[in-house]
Amino acid sequence: MVKAKSKKADVPANTLEVEAPLMRVYEIAYHILPTIDGAEVEKVVSEIRKILEDLGASFIAEGAHQRMPLSFPIAIWNNGKYTNYDHSHFGWIKCELNSTLLGTLEIALKAHKSVIRHLVFKTVREDMRAQVRQHVLKEVKRTDTIKSSPRRSEGESQGPVSEEKLDAAIDVLVSEV
Numbered sequence: 001m002v003k004a005k006s007k008k009a010d011v012p013a014n015t016l017e018v019e020a021p022l023m024r025v026y027e028i029a030y031h032i033l034p035t036i037d038g039a040e041v042e043k044v045v046s047e048i049r050k051i052l053e054d055l056g057a058s059f060i061a062e063g064a065h066q067r068m069p070l071s072f073p074i075a076i077w078n079n080g081k082y083t084n085y086d087h088s089h090f091g092w093i094k095c096e097l098n099s100t101l102l103g104t105l106e107i108a109l110k111a112h113k114s115v116i117r118h119l120v121f122k123t124v125r126e127d128m129r130a131q132v133r134q135h136v137l138k139e140v141k142r143t144d145t146i147k148s149s150p151r152r153s154e155g156e157s158q159g160p161v162s163e164e165k166l167d168a169a170i171d172v173l174v175s176e177v
Contacts, residue, residue, distance in 0.1 A: 023096050024096065031090055031118070044115070048093065051108045052095055055101045060094040105120060
C-alpha cells in the first residue's frame with residue numbers, strides 16, 4: 001500500500017484535504033425559442049433563474065430578454081424534423097457560482113426544451129461593457145452669408161488663366177474674409 005505524502009507535517013498522510021468550494025463569477029447567455037410569447041418568455045427566464053438558485057448561485061446582474069434576429073439560422077430537432085429559427089429571445093444573467101457545479105448547470109440548460117442555445121463563460125464582477133458615447137454636434141453660428149460663385153454655362157470653355165488674373169481673384173477672396 002502506497003501512502004500519499006502530506007504537504008503539511010501536522011496533517012496525517014492518509015487524510016484527504018478537502019478544499020472549500022471555489023466561487024467564481026459567470027455570465028450565462030441564453031437564446032429562447034421565438035415561438036414563445038411575452039409572458040411565457042418571462043416564465044422560461046424564471047425557470048433559468050430557479051436552476052441557478054438551486055445550484056446556490058448568487059445573482060449580480062441581469063440583462064432583460066429581447067427578441068432579436070440571429071446571425072445565422074439555428075436548426076432544432078422538433079417532432080421528428082428540423083425546424084430553422086432565425087430569431088430568438090436573448091438575455092443574460094451574471095452570477096457567482098461554485099465552479100464544480102458548471103457541469104450540472106450545462107446539463108440542466110441543455111435539457112430545457114425552450115432554450116435553443118446557451119453559453120456560460122467566466123467573467124469579472126465589475127461591469128466591463130463599453131459605454132456608448134453620444135456624438136455631440138457643435139453648432140457654428142455664422143454672421144456673414146455665403147456667396148455662391150456664378151456658374152458657367154456648358155458651352156463656355158475654360159482657357160488658361162494668367163497669373164495676374166489669378167492673383168487678383170485671390171486678393172478679392174482674401175479681402176472678403
